Amino acid sequence: RQILVLHGPNLNLLGVREPQHYGATTLAEINQRLVEQACLHGVTCDTFQSNAEAALIERVHATLHDGTDFIIINPAAYTHTSIALRDAISAVKIPFIEVHLSNVHAREPFRHHSYFSDLAVGVICGLGPLGYELALEYALHHNQTIAA
Ligand code: DQA
Secondary structure (H helix, E strand, C coil), X not given: CEEEEEECCCHHHCCCCCHHHHCCCCHHHHHHHHHHHHHHCCCEEEEEECCCHXXXXXXXXXXXXXXXCEEEEECHHHHHCCHXXXXXXXXXXXXXXXXXXXXXXXXXXXXXXCCCCCCXXXXXXXXXXXXXXXHHHHHHHCHHHCCC
């Protein structure tokens, strides 16, 4: 079992960036919790952040050969813009949960549309870093959604 956690642009600034929307927890802290939580269940958890669309797309492509069977993704601003990243995640056919720290529906209208939600197993938003942990919890306990 292997789970990939993908973080889109600007999420490397978590803890510093607009804490009223994104909280005080850093990306390193979020990732560490996820890796530990997965490890307790004997599951490998790889994490990857990039500010570059191409790098995110290439990391998604790599899941075709690296044993990933579930993806947790916060595409950040690419949520609202990237048909290319959507096409990549659609192409690899690995089930995924879309996570947003903030409640995108309570913010500007341009954040209300996602290029990912209709393909996702589920979407979590507005719960801060806990959203990632709940997504991982789901991935760990709902094996029937995991591709063979
Ligand atoms: C975000 C919401 C997006 O609208 C925004 O562009 C982000 C972060 C979130 O986690 O709340 O960068 O995905």
